[in-house]
Structures are given as C-alpha cells and as structure tokens.
Amino acid sequence: MxxxxxxxxxxxxxxxxxxxxxxxxxxxxxxTRPLSMESPVGEWLAHPEGGPRLRAALGAMEGSGVATDPEILRMVESLPLNRLVAMSGDRLDTTRLGPLPDRTP
Known part of the structure; x- marks a missing residue:
C-alpha cells in the first residue's frame, strides 16, 4: 500500500x-476493501469496479425502482448485497457482477 x-x-x-x-x-x-456478497451495497456502489457492475445489474432488474430512485437506493446502501438479492426474490442477477473485485486500485 x-x-x-x-x-x-x-x-x-x-x-x-x-x-x-x-x-x-x-x-x-x-x-478500497475487497468486496464480497456480505459487503454493504454502499461500498459496492463506491468501488471503482464494483459500482458500475452493480448499477448495471440493478438497472437490468425488471420492475425495480432501486436503480432509478435515489431515495430507495439510499435506504438499501447499508444492507449487505446478499440481503438485497434475497429481498429482490433473487431477481437481482449477481452473475452480472462478474468476478468480485478483490484488489485495491
């Protein structure tokens, strides 16, 4: 470092x-800290690699306002990503995230 x-x-x-x-x-x-499915959504969004990936996955989720409504996004920032996936009824496609970024820039 x-x-x-x-x-x-x-x-x-x-x-x-x-x-x-x-x-x-x-x-x-x-x-940056390594990302995992237990990392908060806010950490994912702030990460230089993970942020764009998660935003794309959220944007592709049918019938969800998470990607388009800043207030909803703020409400879920503290949730671990795996909890958001569960709350979405597994509609949030984590394969869109690709390999988890685990290195610092």
Whole structure:
C-alpha cells in the first residue's frame, strides 16, 4: 500500500551531512476493501469496479425502482448485497457482477 503525503528526501555523506534535500508530494489513491456478497451495497456502489457492475445489474432488474430512485437506493446502501438479492426474490442477477473485485486500485 502506498501512503499519501509530503516526504522529505535527503542525500549526503551521512544524516548529519545532507548536501541536497527536497520534498516530494505523493498522491496515492485511497485503498478500497475487497468486496464480497456480505459487503454493504454502499461500498459496492463506491468501488471503482464494483459500482458500475452493480448499477448495471440493478438497472437490468425488471420492475425495480432501486436503480432509478435515489431515495430507495439510499435506504438499501447499508444492507449487505446478499440481503438485497434475497429481498429482490433473487431477481437481482449477481452473475452480472462478474468476478468480485478483490484488489485495491
């Protein structure tokens, strides 16, 4: 994992004899946690790979307002994905999610 921040780099004969110093700023992407069927819907939606996959699966679900109604979506964000699948009567096709993204960007 790469840490963001400002880092001072020094070059010299020793730590007491630094002849050149500079500060380098590192911008690292925020780490993401691996997704699973137990991950909350909100984590899925925030994930760079999982979000688009879940939105596509929700949009393909016949007769559901979850994908199109922001209020409904907010109400289910804290639910684990497997619970949303069960509540949909298994109409939410998880095969559309493909392999679960399990790596950090």
């Amino acid at each position: 790469l840490e963001s921040g400002d880092f001072e780099i020094g070059v010299g004969a020793s730590s007491r004899d630094l002849r050149l110093t500079t500060t380098v700023t590192v911008d690292a992407p925020a780490p």
